[in-house]
Structure formats: structure tokens, C-alpha cells
Amino acid sequence: MNPDFLLGLVGSVITLVVLFEMLRRHQLREKYAIFWVVVALAAIVVAIFPRALFWAAQVTGVEVPTNLLFFVASFVLLVVSVQHSYELGRMEERTRTLAEELALLRMETQDLREAARERDA
Amino acid sequence: MVIPAWNEVCTVAEVVCEVRERCPGVDVLVVDDGSWDDTVRAAGSAGALVCRLPFNLGVGGAMRTGYRYALRQGYDVVVQVDADGQHDPAYLEKLVAGLVDADIVIGARFAGEGAYPARGPRRWAMVILAKVPSRLAGQRLTDVTSGFRAANLRAITVFATHYPTEYLGDTVESLIIALRNGCRVTQVPVAMRPRAAGRASQSPFRSSVYLLRALIALGLGLVRRWPHIPELPPREGC
Numbered sequence: 373m374n375p376d377f378l379l380g381l382v383g384s385v386i387t388l389v390v391l392f393e394m395l396r397r398h399q400l401r402e403k404y405a406i407f408w409v410v411v412a413l414a415a416i417v418v419a420i421f422p423r424a425l426f427w428a429a430q431v432t433g434v435e436v437p438t439n440l441l442f443f444v445a446s447f448v449l450l451v452v453s454v455q456h457s458y459e460l461g462r463m464e465e466r467t468r469t470l471a472e473e474l475a476l477l478r479m480e481t482q483d484l485r486e487a488a489r490e491r492d493a
Numbered sequence: 494m495v496i497p498a499w500n501e502v503c504t505v506a507e508v509v510c511e512v513r514e515r516c517p518g519v520d521v522l523v524v525d526d527g528s529w530d531d532t533v534r535a536a537g538s539a540g541a542l543v544c545r546l547p548f549n550l551g552v553g554g555a556m557r558t559g560y561r562y563a564l565r566q567g568y569d570v571v572v573q574v575d576a577d578g579q580h581d582p583a584y585l586e587k588l589v590a591g592l593v594d595a596d597i598v599i600g601a602r603f604a605g606e607g608a609y610p611a612r613g614p615r616r617w618a619m620v621i622l623a624k625v626p627s628r629l630a631g632q633r634l635t636d637v638t639s640g641f642r643a644a645n646l647r648a649i650t651v652f653a654t655h656y657p658t659e660y661l662g663d664t665v666e667s668l669i670i671a672l673r674n675g676c677r678v679t680q681v682p683v684a685m686r687p688r689a690a691g692r693a694s695q696s697p698f699r700s701s702v703y704l705l706r707a708l709i710a711l712g713l714g715l716v717r718r719w720p721h722i723p724e725l726p727p728r729e730g731c
Contacts, residue, residue, distance in 0.1 A: 475524070475544050475546045476558060476562055478545060
């Protein structure tokens with residue numbers, strides 16, 4: 373096994389350990405963890421069986437196998453970033469709606485409180 | 494009457510007082526968009542209802558809150574006025590009168606009344622912004638970025654559901670949404686007063702950025718899909 377692949381193996385194992393620890397401490401939700409676990413496992417497979425990468429490069433017609441690795445890796449990161457932007461936008465829309473509803477409710481409770489005070493007086 | 498206000502402590506009380514003086518029968522709601530100055534107290538002591546957003550959402554957020562309030566409280570007309578004092582409440586009646594044959598009436602400068610200086614890219618942006626909505630509305634609209642508008646129940650229902658918060662989305666895009674939901678839009682010429690405080694961006698670079706953002710807001714308004722609004726009241730008058 374050459375050192376590059378050993379590096380990949382160590383990195384993937386560390387990733388898995390960190391993910392496990394974060395899940396254990398409730399710092400990461402399963403739906404996000406699953407994706408990264410799959411990525412880490414794929415990296416481990418490539419590290420242990422480098423032939424899989426060479427084979428994939430041959431099949432796709434990529435001359436330098438590491439280029440295929442870089443391409444796939446950056447594409448995966450791009451997809452994840454876009455997905456996160458989407459989630460962020462959805463969260464913003466939801467917090468906005470909540471803030472608006474909160475403001476209206478705050479005004480309503482104040483009105484009710486004042487009305488109750490007048491009635492009592 | 495809904496007034497979106499963000500850190501407008503110097504002008505908001507004056508605007509509220511002026512409206513209450515001129516139109517005594519009108520309920521005034523100031524939506525405070527997370528100001529950190531004394532806007533809330535100033536507006537409240539001037540006699541307005543004040544709705545406080547917990548943090549800054551942008552004009553769109555403040556306006557949607559206002560329209561939601563109006564819809565739930567059963568108002569049939571909402572007039573939107575800026576808190577910086579550039580809109581003259583003297584035109585209020587004229588705006589509301591325009592609602593007899595439209596769902597939204599815009600108080601527009603460049604419509605023959607008043608003088609408001611605008612040149613270069615900012616002016617071009619305004620021309621382009623005028624052409625497309627005019628076409629959709631089947632009406633000449635010269636000032637779609639105006640924050641001085643009257644809306645009837647149909648328009649209130651649309652705006653209570655969809656009111657973008659992006660810069661320019663709150664004026665241009667919201668209007669396109671209303672048009673695409675079958676609202677009729679007209680305008681009434683008004684003279685705008687120079688801003689009592691604050692200033693509009695006028696440097697060529699900022700004007701160009703403004704032009705670009707205007708085009709983006711316009712384009713998105715035209716191509717976006719908006720979820721259907723279930724209980725849209727039927728058209729009134731004609």
C-alpha cells in the first residue's frame with residue numbers, strides 16, 4: 373500500500389470517529405451524518421482497494437485515476453454546498469414567518485392585557 | 494395605514510402625527526423592523542399601533558406583517574407609507590379613491606406632479622422597471638419602486654401570503670406577483686418630498702448595481718412559481 377492511500381485511510385477513519393462522537397453528543401443529526409458516513413466509507417474502500425479507482429478511471433476513460441478522484445470529490449462538495457444553501461434559504465423563510473407571527477401575537481396579547489385591565493378597573 | 498419603520502426615530506412620529514391629523518378616521522400601524530433606536534416609543538406616543546418584529550427582516554417582512562394584521566382584523570383597504578416622511582399624506586384620499594377600479598394604486602412620481610431628480614443608470618433602471626410592469630398591467634406605470642401604495646382586500650390577501658424581503662423584491666417583485674395573481678394596478682401622480690433624513694444612493698457605481706438588482710428582481714418575479722393562494726376574494730367593481 374503506498375503512503376497516499378494510507379493517508380486517505382487515516383483521514384477516513386478519523387472522519388468516522390468524529391462523526392460518531394458528534395452523533396453521540398447530539399451535535400449532528402442522522403440525516404446529515406449518513407451522507408458523510410457514506411463518503412468516508414467510500415474513501416476507505418478506495419484506500420484499501422486502489423484497484424477500484426484504476427478500474428473506474430479506465431471505465432470512464434479518465435487517463436489519470438487521481439483526476440477522477442478529484443473530480444468526484446469536488447463534485448460531491450459542490451452538491452453538498454448547494455443543498456446546504458437550499459436548506460439555509462428554507463430556514464430563513466421559516467424564521468421570517470415565525471418572526472412575523474410572533475410580532476403579531478405580541479401585539480395581540482398586549483391588546484388583550486390592556487382590555488382585561490380596563491375591564492377590571 | 495401601514496408604516497414600515499427601521500431606525501426612523503427622527504421622522505416616524507412626525508409621519509404618524511401628520512396622518513392622524515389629516516385623516517382622523519384612519520388606523521395607523523407602525524411595523525418596527527427590529528430597530529435599536531427609540532422608533533417604537535416615538536411611534537407609540539404619537540398615537541400609532543406598534544407591531545415589533547424581534548429582529549430586522551427588511552421592508553418586505555415588515556409589510557407582510559402589516560398585511561397579515563390587516564387581513565386578520567378585517568380591514569378592506571391598506572395604505573402603505575414610508576416612515577422617512579417623503580410621502581405626503583395629503584394624497585391618501587386620492588390613492589384610496591383610485592381603488593374603485595383597481596386592486597392596487599401606486600403613488601407615483603414622474604407622473605406629471607412634483608420634481609424628483611434622477612439621472613444616469615438610476616433613471617434607466619426606472620425606465621426599464623416601468624416598461625415591463627406597465628405591459629403586464631395594461632396601464633402606464635411610471636414608478637413601480639414607490640413605497641406609497643393603496644391595496645384593497647384582493648391585494649391584501651396576495652401580499653399577506655407573498656411579500657419578498659430582498660431589496661427591490663419588496664417593491665418590484667411584489668407588484669409582479671400581484672399582477673400575476675390577477676390584481677389590477679393603476680397609479681396616481683404624487684409629488685414626493687425630499688427625504689427628511691437619510692439619502693438615496695446616487696453615485697454611478699451604486700446606480701449601476703441598482704440597475705442590475707432591479708433587473709434581477711424583475712426577472713425573478715416573472716419566472717418564479719408562486720404557491721397558489723386559496724381564498725382569493727373575487728374582483729370588486731370594474
